[in-house]
Amino acid sequence: MALEMRERCERCETTVLALGDPARICSYECTFCVPCADAMHDVCPNCGGELVARPTRATVTA
Template identity: 60%
Template sequence: MALEMRGACERCAATLDQNGLAYICSFECSYCGPCTRQLAHKCPNCAGELVRRPTRI
């Protein structure tokens, strides 16, 4: 099963490149770096930890 690689930040709608910096929670909510820092690495949807999303080759 693959991760859903969403193309936009769920908070500010910034474009998230599949091989760029993005953060994700266990429910696959996706955020850009600046929003993740503002959220203190905590997902506002599930309260889970936001970690760096892996890249695809």
Template identity: 60%
Template sequence: MALEMKTNCQTCDTSLQGDSEAYICVYECTFCPPCTENTHHVCPNCGGELVRRPKRKK
């Protein structure tokens, strides 16, 4: 099963490309680095930990 690589931050709608730095929780909620820092690496949707999303191979 592959990750769904969402293309926008779910808080501020910043564009996130496949190779952009982004953070996800276990439900694949996706956030940009500044929004992740603002929530102290806690998903505002489910309360789970936000970890760095793996980058796709080029």
């Protein structure tokens, strides 16, 4: 099962999160930009879980 790489912050909904941009996620893949995650003290408002750095995905070249 692949990690869903969401493109928008779930809190401010305006920040576009490209695959290479830093973001924070919880174990349920809720996704937030770094400023929003910092404002929430790295606690997911949806599940109460810890927000951690989203892993990077290697770029696939054809």
